[in-house]
Amino acid sequence: xxxxxxxxxxxRDWVVLLRVDRPVGYWLLLWPTxxxxxxxxxxxxxxxxxxxxxxGVFLMRSAGCVIxxxxxxxxxxxxERTRERPIAAGRISPAAALLGFGFMLFLxxxxxxxxxxxxxxxxxxxxxxxxxxxxxxxxxxFPQAWLGMAFGWGAVMAWAAETGSxxxxxxxxxxxxxxxxxxxxxxxxxxxADREDDAKIGVKSTALxxxxxxxxxxxxxxxxxxxxxAMAAWLHGPTAWAGWSLAAIWQVYLxxxxxxxxxxxxxRFFVLSHWSGACMALGFVIPS
Numbered sequence: 001x002x003x004x005x006x007x008x009x010x011x012r013d014w015v016v017l018l019r020v021d022r023p024v025g026y027w028l029l030l031w032p033t034x035x036x037x038x039x040x041x042x043x044x045x046x047x048x049x050x051x052x053x054x055x056g057v058f059l060m061r062s063a064g065c066v067i068x069x070x071x072x073x074x075x076x077x078x079x080e081r082t083r084e085r086p087i088a089a090g091r092i093s094p095a096a097a098l099l100g101f102g103f104m105l106f107l108x109x110x111x112x113x114x115x116x117x118x119x120x121x122x123x124x125x126x127x128x129x130x131x132x133x134x135x136x137x138x139x140x141x142f143p144q145a146w147l148g149m150a151f152g153w154g155a156v157m158a159w160a161a162e163t164g165s166x167x168x169x170x171x172x173x174x175x176x177x178x179x180x181x182x183x184x185x186x187x188x189x190x191x192x193a194d195r196e197d198d199a200k201i202g203v204k205s206t207a208l209x210x211x212x213x214x215x216x217x218x219x220x221x222x223x224x225x226x227x228x229x230a231m232a233a234w235l236h237g238p239t240a241w242a243g244w245s246l247a248a249i250w251q252v253y254l255x256x257x258x259x260x261x262x263x264x265x266x267x268r269f270f271v272l273s274h275w276s277g278a279c280m281a282l283g284f285v286i287p288s
Contacts, residue, residue, distance in 0.1 A: 013086040017069060017097065018062035024271050025065070028186070029151050030057045031277025032179045036158030038284035039171055039236050049161045052111045057154065059111070063104040064130045064150070070094050070101070071134035079197040115161045122160055126153040138202075141209035144191070148183030152176040171232050178228035185221035186273035188214060189258065192266035207266075215263065219255045226251060229280055236288055243283015247276040 015021055033053050037045040069076065069087045076088035086092040105127060112123040129150035136143040152175065159172035166172055184206060191198070191207035192214060198205055210217040226248050233240035254276075258269050 010091075013091045014100070017066060017086045017092055017100075019065045020062070024274055025061050026058055027274035028183075028277065029061045029154060030054065031274060031281050032152055032175060032182075033057055033154035033158050034281045035175045035232075035277075035284060036155030036172055037162060038281060039175065039232065039240070040159040040162035042237075043285045043287045045158075045162055048114065049158070052114050053154065053158050053161070056108050056111050059104045059108045060126070060130060063101050063108070064133070066097050066101040066104070067131055068134040070097050075201055075203060078201045079194055081194060081197075112157075116164065118164065118166075119157055119161045122153070122157045122166070126150065126157060129153055137204050139204070141204045142184070142206055143204070144184045144187040144206050145180055147187060148180035149176070151183055152179030155179065169235070171235050174228050174232040174235070178225045178232065181221050181224035181228060182273070182276070185218050185225060186270045188221065189218050189266040189273075190270035192263045215258055218258060218266075218269070222251050222255060225276075233283065236284065239286040239288045240280075240283040242286065243280045246279035246282065250276050250279055 019025055033056075037049060037053060069085055072082070073087045073094055076082035076085050082088060087094060087097055108127075109120075109123070112120050129146065133143060133146045133150055136146050155175040156166055156172045159169075159175075160166050163169075188206040188210065191205045194203075194205070195207050197203075198208055206217065207214055226244070229244055229247065233244045254269055254272060258265050261268075
């Protein structure tokens, strides 16, 4: 899904670099973060935390895209889907991109300092997860698992901001585990289209590793996400089951479409997956 937005000149390249024109990534990071906020507060998070974490999501997702493109600047020109990205095409220099990355990290730090020292400490872990992720595809076949940890860390931080602890309940860690499975599922589907190019340049991914069983793997990993969310819903209270049920129905729909349309539907599966997160967030909105 892309926004119809065409700013002039160099601004257009920054919009593309930050992925402002591809908002699905914001949603995929926002929903797990809201799971943590809403579950921890029984549907009534503080306005300050909502503002801090929503703004933080937008900053960190774009920052992650920048460091990803810097890391992949020599790989992206060899992949059909990515060869026209601004850094790969030479329209934005790596140095300028790193300055922008540093500025976004600084703004994110300013935001998180409005919470607590525990959340600040957790934020440094989250930043490390985001920075390391783009380099893992050179070494392991499961970089998407690390992406899931980076995205799921938002739920842990949000829980800490609302409750002052991450050891007072297993719920934030169940949400974290759910997001690792979820990211593995939707990002494996996303990576299907790049398998041929990735194999040529030596990049590793779950889509390559699973081979002919990639669709079954996407489905099983999505079922894993639903399992961990079910455990979190059970601990949270009965109202969370409404959101979980909607998420499960949507996931079953996506699974059926992927199985009937085949690997060519992988990108569509990825784009539509965020609605499962929205459904689960809705379940946590209602006080239990």
